[in-house]
Amino acid sequence: MKRRSFLVAFTVGGLSLAFDHASGQSAPNPAKLRVALLPDENASTIIQNAAPLKAYLEHSLGKDIELVVTTDYSSMIEAMRFGRIEVAYFGPLSYVLAKSKAPEIEPFAVGVSKGSPTYKSVIIARADGPVKTLADIRGKMVGFGDFASTSSHLIPRALLARDGLIGDTDYKYVLLGAHDAVARAVQSGQVQAGGLSQEIFKSLVAKGSIDGDKLIILAESDPIPNYPITMQGYLAPEFKVSIRKAFLELNDKDILKTFRAxxxxxxxxxxxxxxxxxxxxLDLDLAKFKG
Known part of the structure; x- marks a missing residue:
């Protein structure tokens, strides 16, 4: 899959200009804090839902806040690497990849759901389709999200490998980018099975974005460490304390919906x-990931 290295920034007011490398800022206490949210669903939906978060952070930190949704996971990793964003909400694997490229970034908070800082991945299929068990995936086409996605790529592949099914050997797969794209591709029959976050799957069913009666869950993973909030290590110590405090003390249910936490x-x-x-x-060489 061809990856795009640019990124798109959305604000609540509308679309802003794309960043380039020269616009990266490395100020320890910037006037504007750029906060990136993981592009695991439609970007405009993410930004719309995160409007209360923007207002909360502006009040808590006394700074302008710009919410950013990159075009894909690799663009987000590169934005963090080159100082184009100061705070980022990564998926577990995309965080690991970002940390390998920018060792100075710091995870400092993790979402808690049902009392646990973990979540799960699921593999789904059409209820009336040819795949009823994981074994039926042999020889079929499977949809994953982004290469850097934990619950929509790494963990589903590990679940299949545990059943003796190796990608490109026992089944074909396609990277579809976002979790919701995987669910829709399975429902439409574009792929015969797919992997995505259990929480996102439930959310898509609850919103009516997909028809839960047409899909079945073939398997669910063991608990995975939840999505971390990270920040640049070069930020001023007192500012990092304020950022950490703002997230750890966050208790507004409407804002926390943004993080499914x-x-x-x-x-x-x-x-x-x-x-x-x-x-x-899985013999995935993370050091060779082209972010």
Whole structure:
């Protein structure tokens, strides 16, 4: 899949200009804080839902806030790497990839859902389709999200590998970009099975974006460490304290819906070692990822 290295920034007021490398800012205490949200669904929907977050952070931090949704996961990683954003809400694997390219970034908070800082991935298929079990995936086409997605690529591949099914050997697969695209592709029959976040799957069914009666869950994963909030290590220490405090003390339910979380607790880099280990088991060389 061809990857785009540019990124698109959305604000609540509308579309802003795309960043280039020269616009990257490395100020330790910038007047404007650029906060990136993971592009795991439609960008305009993400920004619309995150409007209360923007207002909360502007009030808590006393700064202008610009919400950013990049074109894909790799663009978000590169934006963090080159200082074009200061705070980012990464998926677990995309965080690991970003950390490998920019060791100075710091995870500091993780979402809690149902009392746990973890979530799950699922593999789905059409209820009336040819795939009823994981074994039926042999010889079929499977849809994943972005290469850097944890629950829509890494973990579903690991689930299939555990059943002796290896991508490009036992089944074909296509990268569709976002979780909602995977669900729609399975429902339409474009692919015979697909992997995505369990929480996003439930949300898409609840919103009517997909028909839950037409889809079945073939398997669900073990718990995965939840999405981390990260920030640039070069930010001023007192400013980092303020950012950390703003997220850890966040208790507004409407804002927390943006993160599919009930709240945030502190985290660190070691919580994501399980993703590095899983990638090794699948022989995925994260160092060669072209972000």
């Amino acid at each position: 009930e709240g945030f607790v502190a985290t660190d880099d070691h919580a994501y070692d399980i993703l590095r280990e899983t990638a090794k088991l």
